[in-house]
Amino acid sequence: MAKKKVVERYEGDQNYQFLHERVSDLFAEKLKSDTEKLKKQDIHEISSTSYFCPSIDSSMERATLLCESVARKIFPRESSPEYQVVSEARYAYRVRDRLRKEVLVPLINALDYFDDSGTKPCAVKKYLEDVKGGHGGGKCNIAAGALLRNDIVGYADDVDVGQVAELQWKAMVMGFKKQGKLNNCLAVCDVSSSSMAGIQNYMDVSVGLGLLLSQLSEDPCWKGKVISFSLNPELHLVGGDDLKSKCEFVRRMDCGGSKIDLHKVFDLILEAAVKGNLKAEQMVKKVFVFTNTCFEVANSGNDNKKSCWESDYKAIRRKFKEKGYEENAVPEIVYWKLDMLVVPRRRPGLAIFGGFSADLLKLFLDNDGQVSPYHVMEWKQPSLPNTIKIWA
Known part of the structure; x- marks a missing residue:
């Protein structure tokens, strides 16, 4: 029911649709940038965006579907042959799961990674x-x-x-x-x-x-x-x-x-x-x-x-x-x-x-x-x- 309400508002309110797209664009762009920095081991340059991206099962996600929208932008259908042969629901599930495993968790772990003293990056x-x-x-x-x-x-x-x-x-x-x-x-x-x-x-x-x-x-x-x-x-x-x-x-x-x-x-x-x-x-x-x-x-x-x-x-x-x-x-x-x-x-x-x-x-x-x-x-x-x- 919550997802249905979000979809109905998105399709019926152009202002809300515009806001939703711009916010998810910002999340997607920043997360992609942070992922590149992580690959280069520039950990001190990584932003805190991953902390604030709605998690898959959170109330925020149920009320906005932002996580799904961000996942779709980071992993669009055309980025992998496997996405092009599955249903819409299956595609959404896979990219959300991939966002969590390949983007959010590694970035959060990097931000929380401390040396032996437990206090200093x-x-x-x-x-x-x-x-x-x-x-x-x-x-x-x-x-x-x-x-x-x-x-x-x-x-x-x-x-x-x-x-x-x-x-x-x-x-x-x-x-x-x-x-x-x-x-x-x-x-x-x-x-x-x-x-x-x-x-x-x-x-x-x-x-x-x-x-x-x-x-x-x-x-x-x-x-x-x-x-x-x-x-x-x-x-x-x-x-x-x-x-x-x-x-x-x-x-x-x-x-x-x-x-x-x-x-x-x-x-x-x-x-x-x-x-x-x-x-x-x-x-x-x-x-x-x-x-x-x-x-x-x-x-x-x-x-x-x-x-x-x-x-x-x-x-x-x-x-x-x-x-x-x-x-x-x-x-x-x-x-x-x-x-x-x-x-x-x-x-x-x-x-x-x-x-x-x-x-x-x-x-x-x-x-x-x-x-x-x-x-x-x-x-x-x-x-x-x-x-x-x-x-x-």
């Missing part, structure tokens, strides 16, 4: 080892955008490639500084072991993005600083002389539990701005909160009562105005729940979205921290300087 270490061993005389050609921030952070303390990870990090930061992006942002990093656990090693994501924003931020008040995710947040100047020690500093920040007092976050920012005698144009523009806790829980306070963000934000604006900062100087909160896909939504002074993948991170960095359904739709692949030469 082998492809990342292989890349760092290749950089380390591939250039004699201490001169390294490093692709600034080759690795994700969390990939680099995950190997900062590695005995074999820690020094190369440091060089990779410097090249990446240098590339973004040349672009002049994300230089007016501040990060709130959740590094509590209870909320940031997971196979994707979300703590490395939080630490990596927090450190990146801190190093791209500008003086006099924001450079090198991050805020801890807590009911009593603190504005920290990140200590340490190298990437390893900086990562350790951020990981040791006191992040108690799964709640945060955003009022106090704004108080910290306002206090620093007043103390530094900052003009409105020097105020940090965006505050990114990196966590695995959903906004409603994190912002509920000690008594677990639901907070009204609109009222909170009015009070925050009032505080800024009392100190001489008009509404356009009040930073926007960008709340990023890393471990779960969340439909981007906006409230006054607040943007909420979720999920983590290489593509989403590139979108975030390419658009100077702007992420919305519109940006996702219009996004083009970013371009960092291809190679930056660094003397080891």
